[in-house]
Amino acid sequence: xxxxxxxxxxxxxxxxxxxxxxxxxxxxxxxxxxxxxxxxxxxxxxxxxxxxxxxxxxxxxxxxxxxxxxxxxxxxxxxxxxxxxxxxxxxxxxxxxxxxxxxxxxxxxxxxxxxxxxxxxxxxxxxxxxxxxxxxxxxxxxxxxxxxxxxxxxxxxxxxxxxxxxxxxxxxxxxxxxxxxxxxxxxxxxxxxxxxxxxxxxxxxxxxxxxxxxxxxxxxxxxxxxxxxxxxxxxxxxxxxxxxxxxxxxxxxxxxxxxxxxxxxxxxxxxxxxxxxxxxxx
Numbered sequence: 001x002x003x004x005x006x007x008x009x010x011x012x013x014x015x016x017x018x019x020x021x022x023x024x025x026x027x028x029x030x031x032x033x034x035x036x037x038x039x040x041x042x043x044x045x046x047x048x049x050x051x052x053x054x055x056x057x058x059x060x061x062x063x064x065x066x067x068x069x070x071x072x073x074x075x076x077x078x079x080x081x082x083x084x085x086x087x088x089x090x091x092x093x094x095x096x097x098x099x100x101x102x103x104x105x106x107x108x109x110x111x112x113x114x115x116x117x118x119x120x121x122x123x124x125x126x127x128x129x130x131x132x133x134x135x136x137x138x139x140x141x142x143x144x145x146x147x148x149x150x151x152x153x154x155x156x157x158x159x160x161x162x163x164x165x166x167x168x169x170x171x172x173x174x175x176x177x178x179x180x181x182x183x184x185x186x187x188x189x190x191x192x193x194x195x196x197x198x199x200x201x202x203x204x205x206x207x208x209x210x211x212x213x214x215x216x217x218x219x220x221x222x223x224x225x226x227x228x229x230x231x232x233x234x235x236x237x238x239x240x241x242x243x244x245x246x247x248x249x250x251x252x253x254x255x256x257x258x259x260x261x262x263x264x265x266x267x268x269x270x271x272x273x274x275x276x277x278x279x280x281x282x
Contacts, residue, residue, distance in 0.1 A: 010233025143196030
């Protein structure tokens, strides 16, 4: 897998920060976000699973996601849904210096999540098996995805449904023992990029691709020619826990946002004027 900082283009992105629980220190998360403009967090499901699946604390934290949560029939998927959004809200609360329960998660037309009223930070999340993954950026857009590194895709013929012609040739030229890992890497990169641009599965994976590992990672056209430049950063990490994690970050070019506190989102005079209108006595 491509190591952080090796043969890469685009904005920097460090290896994921493991968060052990709600009481864990968020210093590294804040530092990475301040210094790189983006940060990745990973956590174990059992560390973030709700103590009560139907308690008032979880309902308050999920907010408008509560009805979505109740509609999920599969118990394990429902558990990961609640845990991933708990991690996301606590992570966002840490960098925004706000209460996680006061942050509202909303969704765009294609289902892409965002924090309502917090346009200074973009978010993405993924969960699979025992892993929770969250991405935060102040640069522009971010997408993240994770899979078990040993998930068997190549032997099941998934390549023809996932890869461009150039990628199929590249995978076939790898040693047989490396082909499945290469396909898992491509799958997570494509998921991350699709999430970042808000397309999800609507953008066919056979219509865009990525170059081989160990070289500058960019989006490629089906024939293998580069389709993006230095405005995009793509990173893949192999976690000690056995997961392959990929992230896509887009730098919109507006410069770094260093002050992400909720209290500074609105102009002070505007806040005072609104409060005066709302609470002015008769």
